[in-house]
Amino acid sequence: xxxxxxxxxxxxxxxxxxxxxxxxxxxxxxxxxxxxxxxxxxxxxxxxxxxxxxxxxxxxxxxxxxxxxxxxxxxxxxxxxxxxxxxxxxxxxxxxxxxxxxxxxxxxxxxxxxxxxxxxxxxxxxxxxxxxxxxxxxxxxxxxxxxxxxxxxxxxxxxxxxxxxxxxxxxxxxxxxxxxxxxxxxxxxxxxxxxxxxxxxxxxxxxxxxxxxxxxxxxxxxxxxxxxxxxxxxxxxxxxxxxxxxxxxxxxxxxxxxxxxxxxxxxxxxxxxxxxxxxxxxxxxxxxxxxxxxxxxxxxxxxxxxxxxxxxxxxxxxxxxxxxxxxxxxxxxxxxxxxxxxxxxxxxxxxxxxxxxxxxxxxxxxxxxxxxxxxxxxxxxxxxxxxxxxxxxxxxxxxxxxxxxxxxxxxxxxxxxxxxxxxxxxxxxxxxxxxxxxxxxxxxxxxxxxxxxxxxxxxxxxxxxxxxxxxxx
Amino acid sequence: xxxxxxxxxxxxxxxxxxxxxxxxxxxxxxxxxxxxxxxxxxxxxxxxxxxxxxxxxxxxxxxxxxxxxxxxxxxxxxxxxxxxxxxxxxxxxxxxxxxxxxxxxxxxxxxxxxxxxxxxxxxxxxxxxxxxxxxxxxxxxxxxxxxxxxxxxxxxxxxxxxxxxxxxxxxxxxxxxxxxxxxxxxxxxxxxxxxxxxxxxxxxxxxxxxxxxxxxxxxxxxxxxxxxxxxxxxxxxxxxxxxxxxxxxxxxxxxxxxxxxxxxxxxxxxxxxxxxxxxxxxxxxxxxxxxxxxxxxxxxxxxxxxxxxxxxxxxxxxxxxxxxxxxxxxxxxxxxxxxxxxxxxxxxxxxxxxxxxxxxxxxxxxxxxxxxxxxxxxxxxxxxxxxxxxxxxxxxxxxxxxxxxxxxxxxxxxxxxxxxxxxxxxxxxxxxxxxxxxxxxxxxxxxxxxxxxxxxxxxxxxxxxxxxxxxxx
Numbered sequence: 051x052x053x054x055x056x057x058x059x060x061x062x063x064x065x066x067x068x069x070x071x072x073x074x075x076x077x078x079x080x081x082x083x084x085x086x087x088x089x090x091x092x093x094x095x096x097x098x099x100x101x102x103x104x105x106x107x108x109x110x111x112x113x114x115x116x117x118x119x120x121x122x123x124x125x126x127x128x129x130x131x132x133x134x135x136x137x138x139x140x141x142x143x144x145x146x147x148x149x150x151x152x153x154x155x156x157x158x159x160x161x162x163x164x165x166x167x168x169x170x171x172x173x174x175x176x177x178x179x180x181x182x183x184x185x186x187x188x189x190x191x192x193x194x195x196x197x198x199x200x201x202x203x204x205x206x207x208x209x210x211x212x213x214x215x216x217x218x219x220x221x222x223x224x225x226x227x228x229x230x231x232x233x234x235x236x237x238x239x240x241x242x243x244x245x246x247x248x249x250x251x252x253x254x255x256x257x258x259x260x261x262x263x264x265x266x267x268x269x270x271x272x273x274x275x276x277x278x279x280x281x282x283x284x285x286x287x288x289x290x291x292x293x294x295x296x297x298x299x300x301x302x303x304x305x306x307x308x309x310x311x312x313x314x315x316x317x318x319x320x321x322x323x324x325x326x327x328x329x330x331x332x333x334x335x336x337x338x339x340x341x342x343x344x345x346x347x348x349x350x351x352x353x354x355x356x357x358x359x360x361x362x363x364x365x366x367x368x369x370x371x372x373x374x375x376x377x378x379x380x381x382x383x384x385x386x387x388x389x390x391x392x393x394x395x396x397x398x399x400x401x402x403x404x405x406x407x408x409x410x411x412x413x414x415x416x417x418x419x420x421x422x423x424x425x426x427x428x429x430x431x432x433x434x435x436x437x438x439x440x441x442x443x444x445x446x447x448x449x450x451x452x453x454x455x456x457x458x459x460x461x462x463x464x465x466x467x468x469x470x471x472x473x474x475x476x477x478x479x480x481x482x483x484x485x486x487x488x489x490x491x492x493x494x495x496x497x498x499x500x501x502x503x504x505x506x507x508x509x510x511x512x513x514x515x516x517x518x519x520x521x522x523x
Numbered sequence: 524x525x526x527x528x529x530x531x532x533x534x535x536x537x538x539x540x541x542x543x544x545x546x547x548x549x550x551x552x553x554x555x556x557x558x559x560x561x562x563x564x565x566x567x568x569x570x571x572x573x574x575x576x577x578x579x580x581x582x583x584x585x586x587x588x589x590x591x592x593x594x595x596x597x598x599x600x601x602x603x604x605x606x607x608x609x610x611x612x613x614x615x616x617x618x619x620x621x622x623x624x625x626x627x628x629x630x631x632x633x634x635x636x637x638x639x640x641x642x643x644x645x646x647x648x649x650x651x652x653x654x655x656x657x658x659x660x661x662x663x664x665x666x667x668x669x670x671x672x673x674x675x676x677x678x679x680x681x682x683x684x685x686x687x688x689x690x691x692x693x694x695x696x697x698x699x700x701x702x703x704x705x706x707x708x709x710x711x712x713x714x715x716x717x718x719x720x721x722x723x724x725x726x727x728x729x730x731x732x733x734x735x736x737x738x739x740x741x742x743x744x745x746x747x748x749x750x751x752x753x754x755x756x757x758x759x760x761x762x763x764x765x766x767x768x769x770x771x772x773x774x775x776x777x778x779x780x781x782x783x784x785x786x787x788x789x790x791x792x793x794x795x796x797x798x799x800x801x802x803x804x805x806x807x808x809x810x811x812x813x814x815x816x817x818x819x820x821x822x823x824x825x826x827x828x829x830x831x832x833x834x835x836x837x838x839x840x841x842x843x844x845x846x847x848x849x850x851x852x853x854x855x856x857x858x859x860x861x862x863x864x865x866x867x868x869x870x871x872x873x874x875x876x877x878x879x880x881x882x883x884x885x886x887x888x889x890x891x892x893x894x895x896x897x898x899x900x901x902x903x904x905x906x907x908x909x910x911x912x913x914x915x916x917x918x919x920x921x922x923x924x925x926x927x928x929x930x931x932x933x934x935x936x937x938x939x940x941x942x943x944x945x946x947x948x949x950x951x952x953x954x955x956x957x958x959x960x961x962x963x964x965x966x967x968x969x970x971x972x973x974x975x976x977x978x979x980x981x982x983x984x985x986x987x988x989x990x991x992x993x994x995x996x
Contacts, residue, residue, distance in 0.1 A: 093772060100983025104990050298771055299566060299976060498981040503772060505973035510573025512996070517577050520993040523985070 054089060054112055054514035058128060061167045064190050068206035072224045072240050078273035079208070080167055080192060089114050089130065090514040092296070093503045095316075096122075096521070101495040102137055103158050106521040112506060113516050115296075116168075117316065117333050119499070121160040132168040133333060133350045136161050137492060138175050138479060140183060148180040161186040168193045171209070172350050172367045175201040179219045179235075194227075195277055196285070196351060198367050198384050210243060211277040212269050212368070214384045214406060227271045228260065230384065230407040243271070246407055246425065250468065254460030258425050260409075261455075268387065268409060280411075281387065284370065288336060288353070291318045299503070310484050312496040317348075326361065330480045330493040335365075343378075345482030347493070356392075364476050366406065374398065377420065381473050383408065390416070398424075403441065403469055423466070425456060441466050527562060527585055527987035531601065534640050537663050541679035545697045545713050551746035552681070553640055553665060562587050562603065563987045565769070566976045568789075569595075569994070574968040575610055576631050579994040585979060586989050588769075589641075590789065590806050592972070594633040605641040606806060606823045609634050610965060611648045611952060613656060621653045634659045641666045644682070645823050645840045648674040652692040652708075667700075668750055669758070669824060671840050671857050683716060684750040685742050685841070687857045687879060700744045701733065703857065703880040716744070719880055719898070723941065727933030733882075734928075737900050741860065741882060753884075754860065757843065761809060761826070764791045772976070783957050785969040790821075799834065803953045803966040808838075816851075818955030820966070829865075837949050839879065847871065850893065854946050856881065863889070871897075876914065876942055896939070898929055914939050 062076035069076075092115030096106055105121035116129040120136020139159040140146065146153045159176055162185050171193040177186040178201045186203055193199060193209040204220040210227035219235045226243030233249040241247070244260030269279040276282075295301060295316050304319040313319060313331040321339035325331060330347040340354040343361030348354055353370040362379045365371060369382045373390030375397045382388065383406030390396035394412040398404070399420030410416070410428045418424060418434065423444055426437035436454035447462030458465070477483060481491025506516045535549035542549075565588030569579055578594035589602040593609020612632040613619065619626045632649055635658050644666040650659040651674045659676055666672060666682040677693040683700035692708045699716030706722040714720070717733030742752045749755075768774060768789050777792040786792060786804040794812035798804060803820040813827040816834030821827055826843040833851045838844060842855045846863030848870045855861065856879030863869035867885040871877070872893030883889070883901045891897060891907065896917055899910035909927035920935030931938070950956060954964025979989045 098978060098980055098990055100980055100985060296772065299769065500978035500981045502978050503976035505571060505975055507571055507573050508971040508973045512573060517571055518995050522991050 052511045052513075054128075055086070057110065057112070057126065057515070058084070058086075058167075060126070061128065061165055061190070061192070064165060065167075065192050065206070065208065068190060068222055069208060069224060071238065072208075072222075074208055074224055075273065076192065076208075079194070082274050083194075083276055084130070084169065089128070090506060090508075092131065093505045094118070094129075094516070095501045095503050097499040097501055099495070099499045101498075103139075103141065104521060104523040105158070105160065106519065108504075108516055109518045111516055112514050113504065114506070114514075121158055122163070123160055124163045125165070127163050127166040127168070129163070129166075129171075130169045132171045132173065134161055134163070135172070135174045135332070135350065136176075136186075137495070139186065140176050146180070146183050153180065153183060155183055157184045159184050159186060161188070163188045165190045166192070168197075170195040170351075171197045171199060173199045174350070174367065177201065177203045178217045179203045181219075194271070195282070196368055196385065197225075200367065200384070211271050212281055212385050213241075214368075216384065216406070227269050227277070228265060228385070228407055232406075243269075246405070248465075250460075250464070252460075253464040253468075254458065254462070256456070256458050256465065258456045260427060264427050284353070284387075285351075288318075291320065291336065292316075292334070309497075310481070310486070310494050312493050314496060314499075315501070328482050328484050328491075328493050330491070330496060332492075332496075345477060347476075347480045347482070360400070362477055362482050364473060364480075366476075369404075377401075379473070379477075380404070381469075387411065401441075403473070408437075423469075426454065525984045525986075527601075528559070530583065530585070530599065530988070531557070531559075531640075533599070534601065534638055534663070534665070537638060538640075538665050538679070538681065541663060541695055542681060542697060544711065545681075545695075547681055547697055548746065549665065549681075552667070555747050556667075556749055557603070557640075557642065562601070563979060563981075565604065566978045567591070567602075567989070568974045568976050570972040570974055572968070572972045574971075576612075576614065577994065577996040578631070578633065579992065581977075581989055582991045584989055585987050586977065587979070587987075594631055595636070596633055597636045598638070600636050600639045600641070602636070602639075602644075603642045605644045605646065607634055607636070608645070608647045608805070608823065609649075609659075610968070612659065613649050619653070619656050626653065626656060628656055630657045632657050632659060634661070636661045638663045639665065641670075643668040643824075644670045644672060646672045647823070647840065650674065650676050651690045652676045654692075667744070668755070669841055669858065670698075673840070673857070684744050685754055685858050686714075687841075689857065689879070700742050700750065701738060701858070701880060705879075716742075719878070721938075723933075723937070725933075726937040726941075727931065727935070729929070729931050729938060731898050731929045733900060741884075757826070757860075758824075761791075764793065764809065765789075765807070782970075783954070783959070783967050785966050787969060787972075788974070801955050801957050801964075801966050803964070803969060805965075805969075818950060820949075820953045820955070833873070835950055835955050837946060837953075839949075850874075852946070853877070854942075860884065874914075876946070881910075896942075899927065 062080045065076040094113035094116045096118035107123040109125045111124045111127045115131035117133045144155045189205040191207045194211040196212045197209040198214040201217040202215040206222045207220045208224045212228045213225045214230045216232040221237040223239045225241045229241045229245045244265040246258040248256040269281045271277045301315045307325045308327045311329040314333040316333040317331045317335040323337045324341045326344040328345045332350045335348040336353040338355045341358040345362040346359045348365045349367045351368040352365045355372045357371045357374045359376045360378045364381045366384045368385040370387045377400035379401045380398045382404045386408045388410045397417040402422045405425040422438045424438040445463040445466045451458040481493030483489040535553045538549040567586035567589045569591035575593045580596040582598045584597045585601045588604035590606045617628045662678040664680045667684040669685045670682040671687040674690045675688040679695040680693045681697045685701045686698045687703045689705040694710040696712045698714045702714045702718045717738040719731040721729040742754045744750045774788045780798045781800045784802040787806040789806040790804045790808040796810045797814045799817040801818045805823045808821040809826040811828045814831040818835040819832045821838045822840045824841040825838045828845045830844045830847045832849045835852045837854045839857045841858040843860045850873035852874045853871045855877045859881040861883045870890040875895045878898040895911045897911040918936040918939045924931045954966030956962040
């Protein structure tokens with residue numbers, strides 16, 4: 051493991067040099083938190099399809115347990131059980147709209163991960179950085195368990211566990227656990243744990259921050275220790291169900307689904323589960339007694355348990371839905387944690403928007419009416435008042451507006467419109483609107499994927515490192 | 524499958540152009556014999572180890588079910604369940620001895636397969652062609668089920684089922700079913716089915732030919748049909764045991780073995796099987812109630828069933844041993860078929876040499892005494908007299924000598940010495956003489972191999988073809 055240990059040190063020392071100003075000590079996060087012995091145990095895999103341009107390049111890296119789809123290059127990096135899903139990368143000749151301009155793509159876009167350390171991190175979508183549209187670059191970045199890097203090129207950053215950086219270019223930032231950022235661009239900032247920030251320069255700013263006390267129950271991360279809390283326990287308790295999927299080369303489908311839906315063969319399907327038409331169930335999604343109506347989707351690392359989603363629902367990367375009934379077109383954002391129970395079920399009315407990083411952890415049955423925007427931490431009916439608003443009412447806001455710990459300024463209608471447009475885009479991209487010939491999306495294009503399995507050197511100085519591999523069509 | 528069908532046609536038409544003079548019609552062998560639907564069903568795999576230089580390059584090819592170890596490049600070819608085992612390839616700087624000269628290798632040797640069609644073929648060892656020592660090239664060659672290409676570069680050849688070309692460079696030859704060639708070099712020749720030829724220019728010539736009638740029981744191959752006969756039935760009946768090995772990513776070892784022995788994870792191990800020290804069990808070997816003493820080996824596609832091998836035994840590629848007791852250092856050559864039964868067991872005394880392509884198919888119990896050379900077809904004690912000779916007696920032959928259908932001329936002692944030297948070399952290469960530190964061979968170096976799994980495009984015009992892949996250290 052000599053070379054692997056050297057590589058880890060190199061990544062750590064570079065992170066320290068970059069994040070010195072932020073008082074960051076990589077040793078405490080990388081060297082002491084990472085189970086070196088596991089880096090050798092899991093195979094990596096990449097998808098071959100006829101729907102996505104093919105291009106992989108792996109060099110001087112460890113890729114244990116990671117998943118790749120679409121063009122991707124990884125150099126001098128460590129990826130552990132990360133999902134690198136490049137099925138929305140831009141193609142040569144595509145047109146990117148930016149502040150009224152149309153920019154034509156020179157080449158197919160590539161996800162480029164160099165000198166980085168990603169652990170159980172999701173990378174998805176495409177670069178929203180107009181300065182480099184052909185490359186979704188994640189350079190010298192360390193990202194912890196279940197962080198999402200979504201449409202967000204970054205360099206020299208540290209992302210805490212369960213954090214999400216969404217449509218934001220970051221330079222040399224430290225992002226705390228469970229923070230959510232959607233701000234266009236940020237440099238040399240330290241974002242506190244549990245901070246939610248959505249900012250569109252001239253139009254609006256939305257912010258909310260979880261109290262440290264509340265957040266620590268769910269996800270706590272102290273230097274030198276592993277992340278812990280309810281979020282971690284929840285996934286750890288279901289780890290075994292995934293192991294069976296990885297043990298076999300080909301997996302027989304557990305349930306029958308329509309021709310225009312797809313369940314990734316690395317998703318768990320348990321109990322009485324139903325998957326309707328135009329449904330996408332992504333890799334590492336977990337369905338148990340889940341009823342997914344037509345056009346619903348279940349993205350990476352999401353858990354849908356004892357729940358019914360009526361149709362055209364978005365369950366974003368890392369979102370959990372337990373003992374809940376969701377009416378049509380309810381949106382559940384990144385890493386949200388909606389936990390009802392048999393005695394305290396959750397119902398959410400149609401077209402409500404559960405903001406990314408919302409925690410609903412019920413002590414009594416709860417019914418959220420249709421058309422609401424919901425954020426923050428909700429445990430009972432009382433909490434709902436401080437953490438939601440009718441979208442119709444919110445659209446009328448113009449200027450400053452606060453509710454509980456949520457602060458907003460700008461145009462409410464622009465905020466609501468931006469959200470609704472995005473939800474439509476997500477449904478479209480995932481294939482929810484496929485009519486048998488037009489509007490194909492991931493649900494249809496993800497049906498036929500061959501997974502190729504790669505493993506590292508089993509012994510010697512290169513133990514744990516993968517050989518250099520270049521794959522193209 | 525459009526591109527795959529085109530590739531098959533291209534290979535067939537080139538073969539027809541090359542072998543026109545031999546009256547060869549590739550359509551009858553390739554187009555009509557090959558199950559196109561299976562070309563898409565099996566994954567290919569290649570081994571990553573720290574003991575063998577790494578280098579793979581696959582382009583415009585189908586590799587279904589094939590196994591690769593050591594440096595190898597495959598272009599515009601179809602390989603179906605072939606074993607490409609490059610663990611004896613020469614390395615840069617190695618010295619090759621040829622007719623008194625020492626030749627230094629410029630580069631690591633690579634197996635290069637281009638425009639070829641190999642089905643269940645074994646490729647092993649290294650190029651013995653002094654004109655091109657850095658490349659073990661198999662160009663525009665079609666090779667059928669269970670043929671062995673051993674140390675034999677070739678171009679524009681057709682190899683029938685269960686044929687073996689051993690240490691021989693071939694150009695534009697047609698080799699019949701179950702023929703065995705070890706002749707240095709051959710051009711534009713047609714070798715009849717069941718012809719055994721061992722020729723060392725100035726020193727000796729050994730020849731034997733199975734009668735067509737006898738051979739057809741074991742392996743018959745008519746243009747436009749699949750190969751059939753006892754050999755084919757034997758392997759077909761045991762096919763299911765292999766399927767379990769391919770279904771899982773990691774296989775748990777069935778039996779405990781010594782630190783200095785190895786059982787490839789793609790070998791079948793059944794019943795009460797014992798594997799001693801310094802034993803190599805290669806991929807696709809089949810052991811059932813097999814007792815393998817120290818230093819024995821079981822090579823690719825061999826079957827050892829209800830048998831005991833005392834130690835330092837060689838079971839060459841494709842050799843079968845059923846209901847037999849083999850004393851120390853008995854050698855069983857390529858594709859030999861030794862079939863005793865509970866009532867008609869076979870015993871072979873120490874240091875006997877069972878020539879490649881020998882069939883012993885017993886109607887009564889048989890005991891072959893020590894130190895014998897054995898060839899041809901043996902069914903009872905009477906047959907032994909016509910198909911064996913004491914090695915000591917054979918060493919005294921000088922000039923012409925015939926026994927039954929076997930014809931020899933030259934120096935018997937040179938022939939016996941060449942065989943004995945080779946057996947020693949094989950035992951050494953396989954690690955039979957490992958003493959805990961020195962004389963490492965495949966038994967020790969094959970213990971730690973990671974297998975990477977690759978699959979073709981699942982749909983679209985490239986269906987069945989593999990993406991271009993380049994892998995190096």
